[in-house]
Amino acid sequence: MKSCLVVDDSRVIRMVARKILEELSFEVIEAEDGKEALDKCKEKMPDGVLLDWNMPNMDGMEFLLAMRALPDGEEVKVVFCTTENDLSHIQEAIAAGANEYIMKPFDSEIIQSKFLQVGLL
């Protein structure tokens, strides 16, 4: 069973994402900001991360850069999932090493399509 870390400061979004991912047979771990997510990664690296951008304490971009610097942090598939839907944000994310990018709002079909593309499914 593959694991996916869902990082979002909205409890509702985490719940929706969890439901979709569990239906796709993922073991789901949650974190409400980048800082908590980084701690979870240090405990155990997940196979994938579904990552919000704007969050208190540590945002998605800071988390991504810090996580990539950890041992084994290179392999993890990171899919941004954010309301930032302009070209410059997307380009910045790709440059920083994100594997895919979802513009909110999302649904199960989009998650599935993106996770297929990065090889998590």
Add this chain to the structure above:
Amino acid sequence: MKVEDFDLLASMLKDRSGLVLGKDKAYLLETRLMPVARKHGLKGLEELADVVRRKRDENVMGDITEAMTTNETLFFRDQKPFDLFRDVLLPKLMEGRQDSKRIRIWCAACSGGQEPYSLAMILKELGSKLMGWRIEILATDISVEMLDKAKTGLYTQFEVQRGLPITILVKYFRQTGDKWQLDAGIRSMVQFREFNLLESPSALGTFDVVFCRNVLIYFDQETKKKVLDGVARQMPKDGALLLGGAETVLGVTDSFKPVQGRRGVYQLSNSDVEF
């Protein structure tokens, strides 16, 4: 709804588009045709059926057909057929066409354009490998509405997130308002045209690769056979046909056979080309 109204509309749909509507689909007819009735100032399906019965009004019948066809599609649908096109079919065709350097592709039910544009982006990505080659993509559909949409190359945020890798989105699309528009260069690689698969495709010319995906499922056996036999006549010996995941030629026609080990790909029965 009345049985005779259902029968009338179902038989009109089959004549016009090939679409077969089982009796269990009456609810579908009702939900999808109410807006059509309203658009033409009619109270309900009974009046709509009446207009069809008495006037055979082209506008009304066209709208009914549009409303009943399923246009569901996405970029790089199922992925595999597109990989096969790029890695197997195209190289093979190029080998055999060193002299003419010309390849023609037909998307026979292109809906909103995602399928032909996916092919166009693949060709674009191949870049200099195709230098000197003339590769045409003809995309046809029965739905004028879908063709109009396809030509604009405008897609919603939802549509560009299904099947399209983010790097490709960034490379070939521009944001305009809340939509995304495909680059004019890619759009110009595809030619769109209205065409009903129930007609003979002989006037369209010959095609080396035919994508006829997720449309035959709506037809009955006889119509499927007629369409496939028509496609076969427009194809050279080393041509290839691609069908949707739930479609096959087996038990439908003898003009095509499956290509071994290449799911969804078919070749002429009398062809010995190895893909």
